[in-house]
Amino acid sequence: MRAWLAYVRTVLLARLAWRGDWALGAVGDLVTAGIGLVMVVAIFHAVPLVRGWTREELLVCWGVAEAARSLCWMTCRGLYVANSIYVVGGELDRLLLRPLHPLAQILLEHVHLGAWPGIVWGVGVVWWAHGGLTVEEAGVLAVGVLGGTAILAGVLVAFSSIGLYVLHRGSAVGLVWQATAFAPYPPTFLPWPVALALATVLPFTFVGFAPGCWLLDHEVPGWVWLQPAVAVAVLALGLRAWQSGLARYGSAGT
């Protein structure tokens, strides 16, 4: 435990040393969150109702997804660079010498506290679009956001583990992250193969749409309640993939 605390402290101090970049990063995250919002607003600027869904309903789903995305970005940003810095760059060897799990070290070295505005932003939009939240609803929202974060983390960990099997410079994590922007959209917005993929292969429908539905009066499909189970399963699978990838890691020799 002492080792963990000392480690977290060092990481935070190092992070605060680059204040300019840190502040810009926070602004960047906030504006990034704005892309999805602008898209929803632009859509409903053009038409009042899309396949039976209103702007406010979609904004609730968007807010849940945004809070989960920001929470995941805050904790899992290291996965973005895990491949280029740690595996190809050989830094993983250094981590393996230390008494903490290497995945935990990768995540901690890149903890991104600047992502908090996205969480506030997402929850705020849910609150606004829903017309306030009761205590129970806030609890439901918290469960939905945490479940969504676990799904995102599980998928990202699984994809970043590809770098442990196949050597490549970039990372598929960025690719996956781009698809998360479509987490809030109801499956009926998409052609069925795409909707199915977004519920199974990359189960991001469970990050935004499903937990968002819990808060809506709209008639919703029954499977949206499976989200917590999906979250546990996806996170477990992701960690499993990383662990077995690590067993195959042969070092770059640098």
Add this chain to the structure above:
Amino acid sequence: MNGALRTWGSVVRLGVLHHFAWRLDVVIALLSATMVLVLNGSVWEAVADGQSRLGTLTPVELSTYVVIAWCASRVTATRVDENLGQRHASGQLATDLLKPLDLPSYLLARDVGRAAVAAVVTALPLLALGAWWFPLAWPRQPVTWALVAGSVALGVAVGGQIGLLVGMASFRLRRVTGLVSLKEVATALLSGALVPVTLMPDAAAHAVMVLPFAALAHVPAWLFLERATGAEALGLLVAQAAWAAILAVVVRLSWWRALRHLTVEGG
């Protein structure tokens, strides 16, 4: 002149080779772009479903806009900023400045190589896939293709200059990642690559048209739809070229200024 051409030609070739060296990354970039295109296009298709017009666009024109703007944005999306920021952070910049090549021009020439690869291995397959997946309104006049190609090329020039400006900001900020992500967001929002400019509220659309970002995706898509033809189309290209020229002057001035104040650590 011939010698200079050979030199810069070889830099462009270097950009091409560098881009191809990591083949899996080229594949990942294509997959990523394909996924976003299908998702984004599908959402807009759902929005247009049952409507005769969205703003000034018919549903088919909307799909076309979304596909073409996205393809163009893959070619104009530069990585000059990241590259320059990394050179500064690692201290490589010190040795770069000793070389007998002008660094901004060198980075731009390499970016031209990257753009050429992106056009062939990303944009064209995306266009084919988009045409298969979505209904597209093809240009009626052959000259439109030339206009679109010219517009994308000018977009590469504008994008490269913006990238250089962002990269140079790293000399002051010491790190560039934050600003790069900010630029990427601004590009995504303001270029038309994700949200068609014509569907934005009027005031926003007008503002966006004045900014250089429209050169990166909106203008090629607009030309492809033949919404601007003849003198109007040429006017759009001239506006793109003007932005490239203005930004080039700003880049040059900032570069001289930056060199005077530059401190390179390590190396």
